Amino acid sequence: MGEKRESSDVVEEVEVVMDTPVRTKTTQISVSTTKFEESPVFNFLNSLSPIKQTKSLHISQTINSLNFTSIPSIFTSPHVATLKEFRSLRRHQLGDPSKPDFSSDDVTKDDNTNRRADAGLDVENKENIIAESPIDESSDPPYECSRSLNYNYGSPNFSQMTPCGLRTKLESDGSSGALVLTVQEGRDSMFQDTKVGMEGSSRMDQNQEGDGCEWDTFISDTRELLNFDSPNDAEALTKVVDHETRFYPLKSNDMENSQVIVGPSGQHCESNNPEDQFIQPGDGSELNEFTANPDISGVSSQSINAIDGGPIDSSIRKTVSNLYRGMRRRCLDFEQSGARKKLLSESSNSDSLILPQSDGIFELSAARKKHLLEKSNSDSSLLPQSDGNCMSIDKQPIPAKFRNESPRCVLPGIGLHLNALAATSKDYKVVKNESSASGKQLVIAPGSASNHHLLNSSQDSLRRAIDVAQSDRQIVLFDNGRSIQEDGGNVLDYMATEELNQTSPKKKRRRSDSGEAEGCKRCNCKKSKCLKLYCECFAAGLYCSEPCSCIECFNTPSHEDTVLATRKQIESRNPLAFAPKVIRTSDQTLSEAGDDSSKTPASARHKRGCNCKKSGCLKKYCECYQSGVGCSINCRCEGCKNAFGRKDGSEIELEEVDATPRSVIDGTRQRSLIQVDTDKSLDYVNPATPAPFGRPTHHLQFLSKNKPPRSTFLPGGSSSAVYPSQGFTRPDFLPTPSKVDNNFGLLQEEDIPMVLQTNGSPISGIKSLSPNGKRVSPPHTARETSPSQRSSRKLLLDSIPSFPSLTSKNDVGVSSSEPESVPFAELH
DNA sequence: GAGTTTGAAACT
DNA sequence: CAGTTTCAAACTC
Incomplete structure (x- = not known):
C-alpha cells in the first residue's frame, strides 16, 4: 500500500520536476538565440514554463514531506542516475509492458552478447553525437532518439559515448567541442552550472529544430514507455528499472528518489547562483540540452510524457533499450547530481533536496573515467559503469536512515556502491602512483578554475581538458581522444589517470587490462x-560487463535471481560483506574521533x-x-609497512618509506591534501556536486615535495589542511572540507554519519589523518558552506549497514520507510 | 602470456 | 574461532 502511494507521489513529483527543468530552461532559453526560440521545442518549453515554479515548489515540498531536507547530495546523484536509467528502462519496457524482462530480454540471452551489443550501440551513439552536426539530425529518427538518450545518459556515460568523436570536435574546433561537452554536461549534471556555449546550443537547437519530428517521436515514445499516470505504473516502471540496473528490485521509493532528484536538478537550473545560470543568454544550449536530452533526469521524459508523440519506431526503441543496457552498469551519476542538488537546494531553499555529494559519486566518476579509458582502448562503447550499478545494487543495504521516511532518500546499493568505490580507489591509487611518478600533480579538483593551476602536467591535452573543465566542467577531451564528462574533478582525475597512463604505459595497460582502472570492475x-x-x-x-573475462558468469542481469539470492546468502553470512571496505575519515571526524586511527596518516581505513x-x-x-589507506588496529598484518599508515599508528614518512614507491606516496599525499576549495569560485564550479564537477580541487604541490608534518595535512584531523593548490588555507569556518576524495571511493568520515563516527562502529575508529588525505573537498562544495552537506555525508555512511542508524543523529533524519531493502537498517 | 605469489573469501 | 582450502588478483618472468 505504502508503495502505491509513494508511486503516485512519485509521479506527481516527476511531473513537477519535469516542469521545473523545462521552465528554467525555457526562461533562460528565451534569452537565447532566435533559432532556439523558433524551435518547436522551445515553444513547447515556454508553454510549460508557467507551471514550473509552482511545481518546483511542489517538489520541494514533497521532498520536505519526505524528510529529505538534509539529504546529502550524494543521494541526488544516485537518484538522478537511477532516474535516467529508469527512464530508459521505462522506454524499453513500456514499449513492451507485457515483457517484464524486457531489460533482460536482450540481456538475458547472452549477457556478453548484450554487452557487446550495447557497446556497439554506444559506439554508434558516440559517432552520432560527434559526427552528427546538430544540423544534420533530421535524418534518422532512431538516431535522434539514440542521441537524445545518449545525451541524457551522457552525464555519466557521455564521455564514454563520445570519446573519440568529441575529441575530434574539440581538436577541430575547440569552441564547438566545448559546446558539445557543455551540453552533455548539462545533461549529466542536470543543468549544473554548466555553461553552454552559444555555438553548441545553437547547434543543438538546429538539431532539434530539424528533428522536431524526431523530438515529437521521442516524446511520444517516452510517453508510451513512461505512462505512469497511475501509481501502479510507476511501480511497474520501478520494477523494470530494477531489473535492468539493479540487482535488487527497486522500490517505488527509489523511483521517487530519482524523481525527486530530478526535480532538484530542474530547480537547479533556476538557482539564483550566478554560476548556476549556466545557460548563457541566447545560448539556448540548455534548451538544447533539455530537448536534446529528454532523458535528462527523467525530467525530459516527463515533459515528454506531457507531450503527446506519435508512436515510436520499434527500431528506435531498440536502440534506446540498447543504450540503456549499456548503461546498466553505470548507475551512479552522483557527481552531477550532487551539483544539481546543490543548486536545487539553493534554488529551492529546501535543504531536503540538497544532497551532499557522496564519495561514491566521485569515485564513480573516477571509475567511469577509468572505464572510459578502457573502453576507448577497447573501443567498446559500453557505458557500463560500476558506478551506476553500485548504487543500484545495494539499494537494500541502505539504511532506512538515509531514506528517511521516504524511501526516496534511500541510496540504493550504497553498500555496494561503496565497495565499488573502494575498488575505484584502487584505480585511484594507480593514478596516484603514476602521477607521483610523473611528478605531476593529480588534480582532482573538479572543475574548479583553480584546478588547472595546480596541474603541472606537461601535457597540453591535460591542460586543455582542465581548461574546459574549468569553464564547463563537463567533458574533457583528451588528446588521446578520450573524453570525460563529469565534473571537473572527475575530469581532473581522469586527466591524472591519463597522465599516469602516459607516464607509465605499463600501468596504464595494466589498468586497462584489469579493467578496474576505469572504475568499472573487470573480473x-x-x-x-x-x-x-x-x-x-x-x-x-x-554485473559483469563486457570487459570481464569471466567464465560461466552468472553475475548478469539474466541471472538476476541467482545474483540476488547469492547476495542475500552472503549477506546473511556477513551483513557487511557488501559494505564498503574502506571508510574514509573526514577531517572533522578525525578531530572528533581522536581514535587511534587518527594517529595514522591515512584519513581512511579499511x-x-x-x-x-x-x-x-x-x-x-x-x-x-x-x-x-593506512593500516589500522583492525589489521592483523605482519611487518606492516603500509606507506599510507602503519598498523601501529606510526606514521610513515612517505619519503622515508623506501619500499613505497615515491610516486605512490606523492600521489597519496596529493590526494589527501588536495582539497577542493569550497571557496566561492569552487562552489560555483561545483555547484551542486559534491565534487564532481566543479569542485575545485586544489592540488597540494608541496605534498609531493616535502611532506608537511602530518599536522599540517590534517591538523586535528581536520580538513583545515592547507589547500596547496591555491595556496589557500582552508578557512576554519568552512564547514566541510572538500571531498574530492570521493574519487577514491573511500568514504569519508565526514560522510560517515556522526553517529557512526561516535559509535563504536568499526569505522568510528578511523580517523586518521591521512596522508592519503586524498581530497578532502566536500563534494558539496557549493553546499559545503551550508550545513546540509554534512548531513549528506552522513547519509552515505548510512549505507553501511553495520553502522548505527543515522536517523538519530543525522540532521537529515532520513529514515527509510523500507525496511526490506535495507537489511542493515535493522541494525540501526 | 604463463606461471607464481599473495591474501581474501569460503569452507570445515 | 582457528585452520584449511579455494579463488582470483597482483605480481613476476
Missing part, C-alpha cells in the same frame, strides 16, 4: 561464476583491516594499501 573469474566475493564485480554490486603476512602491506595484495 577474470573462472570458477566462482562471479557469484562470490572473489569476483570484484559481484563484490562491488555490479574496515576489516588486512591480514598481510608477506607483502608488508606494500603491495596491492594488501587491501589497505590497495585502497590507499
Whole structure:
C-alpha cells in the first residue's frame, strides 16, 4: 500500500520536476538565440514554463514531506542516475509492458552478447553525437532518439559515448567541442552550472529544430514507455528499472528518489547562483540540452510524457533499450547530481533536496573515467559503469536512515556502491602512483578554475581538458581522444589517470587490462561464476560487463535471481560483506574521533583491516594499501609497512618509506591534501556536486615535495589542511572540507554519519589523518558552506549497514520507510 | 602470456 | 574461532 502511494507521489513529483527543468530552461532559453526560440521545442518549453515554479515548489515540498531536507547530495546523484536509467528502462519496457524482462530480454540471452551489443550501440551513439552536426539530425529518427538518450545518459556515460568523436570536435574546433561537452554536461549534471556555449546550443537547437519530428517521436515514445499516470505504473516502471540496473528490485521509493532528484536538478537550473545560470543568454544550449536530452533526469521524459508523440519506431526503441543496457552498469551519476542538488537546494531553499555529494559519486566518476579509458582502448562503447550499478545494487543495504521516511532518500546499493568505490580507489591509487611518478600533480579538483593551476602536467591535452573543465566542467577531451564528462574533478582525475597512463604505459595497460582502472570492475573469474566475493564485480554490486573475462558468469542481469539470492546468502553470512571496505575519515571526524586511527596518516581505513603476512602491506595484495589507506588496529598484518599508515599508528614518512614507491606516496599525499576549495569560485564550479564537477580541487604541490608534518595535512584531523593548490588555507569556518576524495571511493568520515563516527562502529575508529588525505573537498562544495552537506555525508555512511542508524543523529533524519531493502537498517 | 605469489573469501 | 582450502588478483618472468 505504502508503495502505491509513494508511486503516485512519485509521479506527481516527476511531473513537477519535469516542469521545473523545462521552465528554467525555457526562461533562460528565451534569452537565447532566435533559432532556439523558433524551435518547436522551445515553444513547447515556454508553454510549460508557467507551471514550473509552482511545481518546483511542489517538489520541494514533497521532498520536505519526505524528510529529505538534509539529504546529502550524494543521494541526488544516485537518484538522478537511477532516474535516467529508469527512464530508459521505462522506454524499453513500456514499449513492451507485457515483457517484464524486457531489460533482460536482450540481456538475458547472452549477457556478453548484450554487452557487446550495447557497446556497439554506444559506439554508434558516440559517432552520432560527434559526427552528427546538430544540423544534420533530421535524418534518422532512431538516431535522434539514440542521441537524445545518449545525451541524457551522457552525464555519466557521455564521455564514454563520445570519446573519440568529441575529441575530434574539440581538436577541430575547440569552441564547438566545448559546446558539445557543455551540453552533455548539462545533461549529466542536470543543468549544473554548466555553461553552454552559444555555438553548441545553437547547434543543438538546429538539431532539434530539424528533428522536431524526431523530438515529437521521442516524446511520444517516452510517453508510451513512461505512462505512469497511475501509481501502479510507476511501480511497474520501478520494477523494470530494477531489473535492468539493479540487482535488487527497486522500490517505488527509489523511483521517487530519482524523481525527486530530478526535480532538484530542474530547480537547479533556476538557482539564483550566478554560476548556476549556466545557460548563457541566447545560448539556448540548455534548451538544447533539455530537448536534446529528454532523458535528462527523467525530467525530459516527463515533459515528454506531457507531450503527446506519435508512436515510436520499434527500431528506435531498440536502440534506446540498447543504450540503456549499456548503461546498466553505470548507475551512479552522483557527481552531477550532487551539483544539481546543490543548486536545487539553493534554488529551492529546501535543504531536503540538497544532497551532499557522496564519495561514491566521485569515485564513480573516477571509475567511469577509468572505464572510459578502457573502453576507448577497447573501443567498446559500453557505458557500463560500476558506478551506476553500485548504487543500484545495494539499494537494500541502505539504511532506512538515509531514506528517511521516504524511501526516496534511500541510496540504493550504497553498500555496494561503496565497495565499488573502494575498488575505484584502487584505480585511484594507480593514478596516484603514476602521477607521483610523473611528478605531476593529480588534480582532482573538479572543475574548479583553480584546478588547472595546480596541474603541472606537461601535457597540453591535460591542460586543455582542465581548461574546459574549468569553464564547463563537463567533458574533457583528451588528446588521446578520450573524453570525460563529469565534473571537473572527475575530469581532473581522469586527466591524472591519463597522465599516469602516459607516464607509465605499463600501468596504464595494466589498468586497462584489469579493467578496474576505469572504475568499472573487470573480473577474470573462472570458477566462482562471479557469484562470490572473489569476483570484484559481484563484490562491488555490479554485473559483469563486457570487459570481464569471466567464465560461466552468472553475475548478469539474466541471472538476476541467482545474483540476488547469492547476495542475500552472503549477506546473511556477513551483513557487511557488501559494505564498503574502506571508510574514509573526514577531517572533522578525525578531530572528533581522536581514535587511534587518527594517529595514522591515512584519513581512511579499511574496515576489516588486512591480514598481510608477506607483502608488508606494500603491495596491492594488501587491501589497505590497495585502497590507499593506512593500516589500522583492525589489521592483523605482519611487518606492516603500509606507506599510507602503519598498523601501529606510526606514521610513515612517505619519503622515508623506501619500499613505497615515491610516486605512490606523492600521489597519496596529493590526494589527501588536495582539497577542493569550497571557496566561492569552487562552489560555483561545483555547484551542486559534491565534487564532481566543479569542485575545485586544489592540488597540494608541496605534498609531493616535502611532506608537511602530518599536522599540517590534517591538523586535528581536520580538513583545515592547507589547500596547496591555491595556496589557500582552508578557512576554519568552512564547514566541510572538500571531498574530492570521493574519487577514491573511500568514504569519508565526514560522510560517515556522526553517529557512526561516535559509535563504536568499526569505522568510528578511523580517523586518521591521512596522508592519503586524498581530497578532502566536500563534494558539496557549493553546499559545503551550508550545513546540509554534512548531513549528506552522513547519509552515505548510512549505507553501511553495520553502522548505527543515522536517523538519530543525522540532521537529515532520513529514515527509510523500507525496511526490506535495507537489511542493515535493522541494525540501526 | 604463463606461471607464481599473495591474501581474501569460503569452507570445515 | 582457528585452520584449511579455494579463488582470483597482483605480481613476476
